Amino acid sequence: MSNSTKVKDFKGQSRVLKVCHWCGKKQDPKQKSFQACGRCKEVIYCSKERQVASWPLHKAPCKASADVKKKIEEGGNPNLTNTIATFKKWHSMHNDALRHAAVCALNLGYKPKAVNENFLFIEITQKPDHQDLPIKRKYAPTGGFTMTLEEVESIFRDANGLAILESFKESNEHMQKKGGVGIVGVLLEAHGVMDLVKIILPTPSATKLNQMADNWGEFWLPRLQAAVEAD
Structure with a gap:
């Protein structure tokens, strides 16, 4: 080194x-x-x-x-x-935009219990001119889809991965006991590395109000792309 x-x-x-x-x-x-x-x-x-x-x-x-x-x-x-x-x-730095994308993609405002069995996967690409940009602008979401817990478990199948998922489930339950929807899992992939990002959600009523105010629905990806550029 x-x-x-x-x-x-x-x-x-x-x-x-x-x-x-x-x-x-x-x-x-x-x-x-x-x-x-x-x-x-x-x-x-x-x-x-x-x-x-x-x-x-x-x-x-x-x-x-x-x-x-x-x-x-x-x-x-x-x-x-x-x-x-x-x-x-x-x-x-884009935690709020990622939270809203997950809420809308998984419809958590209307189906809060879906947080227990579903994740959002997003492919992140480094921009060609990243060296000339501030950290907040160096990347862009370029693809994504929803995943079930079973699909995520098939990816995190080694001992380390399963321990991470178990910790995620425990954190989710902990936040639900405190009155929140829980913690939504967002899988971000870049540079050949996948990062499981745990994003805390507010109460079910607040989550629903946030989704109703600006529901990205099936267009969550282009809306997320615009949001991270506007943040």
């Missing part, structure tokens, strides 16, 4: 948006920065207590992320590691 290439951390939604991964507390720029998970570096916590509470649900995705990064780095290609880090930051 070249000493001249600094390897970036994989930053997830929590770290990009500067909110506690467990409780959602917003980081105060005037206060001490929240501490990142020491292993994956993807998420941050407002306190050690919150990190401990989060660990049972974070353990599997944390290990998977750290393993992926280690494997890439051992391959001697820090540029690929940095490219994937940029991709992760890009999709974290």
